[in-house]
Amino acid sequence: MNLATSSTGPVRATMDDVARHSGVSLKSVSRVINGEPHVSATLRAKVEAAIAELKYVPDAAARSLAGSRTFxxxxxxxxxxxxxxxxxxxxxxxxxxxxxxxxxxxxxxxxxxxxxxxxxxxxxxxxxxxxxxxxxxxxxxxxxxxxxxxxxxxxxxxxxxxxxxxxxxxxxxDDAAAAAAMARHLWDLGHRRYAIMRGPTAHMAAARRRDGFIEELKRLGLEHPVIEIDAGFSFEGGIRAGDSLLASGLRPTAIFAGNDDSAAGVMAACSKAGLKVPDDISVCGFDDSWIARSVWPYLTTVYQPIxxxxxxxxxxxxxxxxxxxxxxxxxxxxxxxxxxxxxxxx
Amino acid sequence: MNLATSSTGPVRATMDDVARHSGVSLKSVSRVINGEPHVSATLRAKVEAAIAELKYVPDAAARSLAGSRTFxxxxxxxxxxxxxxxxxxxxxxxxxxxxxxxxxxxxxxxxxxxxxxxxxxxxxxxxxxxxxxxxxxxxxxxxxxxxxxxxxxxxxxxxxxxxxxxxxxxxxxDDAAAAAAMARHLWDLGHRRYAIMRGPTAHMAAARRRDGFIEELKRLGLEHPVIEIDAGFSFEGGIRAGDSLLASGLRPTAIFAGNDDSAAGVMAACSKAGLKVPDDISVCGFDDSWIARSVWPYLTTVYQPIxxxxxxxxxxxxxxxxxxxxxxxxxxxxxxxxxxxxxxxx
DNA sequence: CAGAGGAATGTCAGCGTTGTCAAGGATATC
DNA sequence: GATATCCTTGACAACGCTGACATTCCTCTG
Missing domain, CATH: 3.40.50.2300 (Response regulator)
Known part of the structure; x- marks a missing residue:
């Protein structure tokens, strides 16, 4: 079987067929298809009927060869x-x-x-x-x-x-506003000691999330500084960062991770350390990606309409x-x- | 700005340019490009040189219009x-x-x-x-x-x-052989009480995994029947199936899930129930998808060269x-x- | 009511390739 | 040495569509 000649399916109607079928010129069919102005309603209707009847579909190759679009x-x-x-x-x-x-x-x-x-x-x-x-x-x-x-x-x-x-x-x-919303959520729950897992340094959105989070907490009246650790955007990064945070002896009650993957890693680190989420410590992420519902407990996060x-x-x-x-x-x-x-x- | 006319980039060379540049006919250039037989080495070399010099790239639209392939x-x-x-x-x-x-x-x-x-x-x-x-x-x-x-x-x-x-x-x-390999792995570790999380019923590969797993265990001499539960291929399915398995009082020492997602769900169910993986119970999946390294502990699984x-x-x-x-x-x-x-x- | 201007439709030449067919040259066959 | 055959190359017409331009038919204006 040959790639080139294998398509033995039904013959496709061409624009010429449509033109003949509806008794108008080739160009008029083209006009209708491309929604060009200066086409009477009568003509348009005729052409559209013919298109429907013949199940005509414009040929993309011919269109892009003749015109300048590729579709x-x-x-x-x-x-x-x-x-x-x-x-x-x-x-x-x-x-x-x-x-x-x-x-x-x-x-x-x-x-x-x-x-x-x-x-x-x-x-x-x-x-x-x-x-x-x-x-x-x-x-x-x-x-x-x-x-x-x-x-x-x-x-x-x-x-x-x-x-x-x-x-x-x-x-x-608005990454900053989203992070701020998360900050308010945690604040309202009563948290006062925070850690933030920073995303990759090259990732500008991650930086804006961090800033928005910390700004909002300051505005709300936070006294303690927020602990900051680099975790990147991966599960491994999150687990590593979580391990070192918990090993340091610092005990935030809430951790905001730069995305869901690193949040999942942080959660793993917590359970390794014998901490129960969310009873002992709260963890939240960002993105509402698929992993947010593939960890237990399900992750509190920010939905991004990706x-x-x-x-x-x-x-x-x-x-x-x-x-x-x-x-x-x-x-x-x-x-x-x-x-x-x-x-x-x- | 208009989609149609925005491409003001450098003019692309056409086949005609190549033909003229190398002093051969249009068709000969075409032959070289398509690797057709009956082209002398001399001609081919000339054409290829011209193509390289002019940075010629065939136009896909024209090719598919004239020929019958779309590339x-x-x-x-x-x-x-x-x-x-x-x-x-x-x-x-x-x-x-x-x-x-x-x-x-x-x-x-x-x-x-x-x-x-x-x-x-x-x-x-x-x-x-x-x-x-x-x-x-x-x-x-x-x-x-x-x-x-x-x-x-x-x-x-x-x-x-x-x-x-x-x-x-x-x-x-070979799904069955892969599942059999997993069965041997668990058997060699000393497990004798198994549960299997079945995949979606419509998914034939899942059925073959189940069969291969059980067959191999029988061959190895397993006495106890393997507990079977439907879990589908999702995290949620795995967690649900895990919950009901553990609630039932049955205590397998190893659980084979139909894919990594459901395995992750099973692991979550285990930790909810206070069981530590792998100390108290072993869990394994199938696929070696990305989630296998996004759970803790990292999942034992079968790598499929997807x-x-x-x-x-x-x-x-x-x-x-x-x-x-x-x-x-x-x-x-x-x-x-x-x-x-x-x-x-x- | 003539002339201008615009709306509606049509004609036709490409777009850049490949397929078909023909022609010329080389090689093989008897 | 003449004919048959293959190899190599080229000329030219599609492929299905759009852009530029031409034409016809209105409708408006003064």
Missing amino acids: IIGLLLDNPSPNYTMKVQKGVYDAVRAHQYHLRIDNVDSSVPDDEFSAQLEALVRNSRCDGFVLTPPLSDNLLLLDFLDQSGIRYVRIAPALEKSRGSGIVI EEMGHAAASLLLRRDEPESALHRLDFHLVVRDSTAPPPQA | IIGLLLDNPSPNYTMKVQKGVYDAVRAHQYHLRIDNVDSSVPDDEFSAQLEALVRNSRCDGFVLTPPLSDNLLLLDFLDQSGIRYVRIAPALEKSRGSGIVI EEMGHAAASLLLRRDEPESALHRLDFHLVVRDSTAPPPQA
Whole structure:
């Protein structure tokens, strides 16, 4: 069997068939399909009827050869977290399909030296002709990539950008406000001794979460300093940070981790140390990723609308009437589950 | 800014440029690019030099319009597990890119009524012209889908098929043998009282794991029957099944769960019940997915080469010389971590 | 009511490849 | 040495659609 000639399925109708069938010119069919102005209602109706009857579907290859669009949106991926990535991907997919576009995936590896990275990008853009790219973190803040796309005149939308936010369009949530909300939750439960597990230093959103958390606690009147430890964004990082925190003898009653993975690690460290969550100590995360419901007790966290962010990013790319650059802020909300509770009575 | 005209990047060289540059005909360039026979070494060298110099890249749209290939491989997704999906996707992506193809993602929802599902498929195949599809479970065993693809004459490769294995090509591992290996591991540790958490009933691979596990134990001389409980493939399912098992008063010393997620749930149930893993009870999973290292203690499990399976599937699709139908078996191996240990002294 | 301007529709030449067919040259066969 | 056969190369017409431009038919304006 041969790849090339294997499609022996029913013959697809062409635009010519539609034109003949509805008694109008080829170009008029084209106009209807592309929603161009200056088409009478009568003609449109005729053509649409013919399209429906013949089950006509425009040929993407011919369209992109003749026109200048490819009807493909590229999703640029370089994120280690499968949960996050899949959610973004789902959102982008839905938006793209709703516009009759297709989703193309492209992975890049930004952990290589700059020149190699540039070579990757060049190859990618040369090969993968797309009408636009959705950039996921950490790519959203990769200046080399942004420069390259700008210079090539390729449209893009950034998900959760932190640096140079005026470049391209971006979809964000207010990390600081979200962290502040978590701070209030813990404060209201009665906690007064806190630790925070910082995310990766390169991750700007993580820094904003930290700042928002600490600011809010100060505003609420916290006296003790907040203990800070680097934990990264991984389970291993969380467990390590948790181990060393608990070994140090410091005993916060609540720990805020930079994301759900590290929070899960912290919880593991607590149970290793014989502390029960949430009775002895409260732990909370950020993202409401899938792992938040794959640990026991279920994790209190901040819901980030990741799928919606992907959807919004793709939609932005597909709206031709969009301004050059804009930052769209989406809503988060607190998800209180079982890993936070009032502190133990001293 | 307009999607259509935004690409003001450098002008791409066309095949015509290459032909002129190397002093040969258009068709000869085409022959070189497509690796067709009957091309002299001299001509090939000239053309290749010109291609390199002009940085020529064939235009995919023109190729698929003129020829009958699209240079796109579709990945059909309907799997709830992001870990699994991302791994498959990565493998498929790498294989596809190595052949200068592109990866298109398409989601379908097989949880809807049959007629609605058929409509989805029809729309998908009508719109998404691909040179072939990679099917992931549970789609690999969806007969409606297989019928549809066969009938449309579209090539596909199935990942982990269980039913009607002679249809299309398939990439599998030996689930029964893998489960048997796990059984031997536990037996060698000294366990004699087992429970097994069954996967979803519709999931054939899960059934094979169960059978392989029990068969092997019988072969080894197990006397007590293995306790069986349905847990599905989710964390919640695992925790529920674990709760009811432990509440029942039955006390196996080792629990084999159908996948890592349900194993994590079982571990949570154990710690809720005050049992320490692995000192009081051993727990093991299947897949070596990402969650196996996101629980404490790290999970003993079976490594399935999911990424390689995706890679193999796509490669199969891209080899034109492949027979109609073939089943390719890939290797698994045991990953012994911290969740299994000898049973407590009675 | 002539002329201008705009709305509605049509004609036609590509877009950048590949498939078909033909032609010329080299090699093999009797 | 003539004919048959294969190898190598090229000319040219699609592929299905859109962009530029032409044409017709209104409707408005003064």
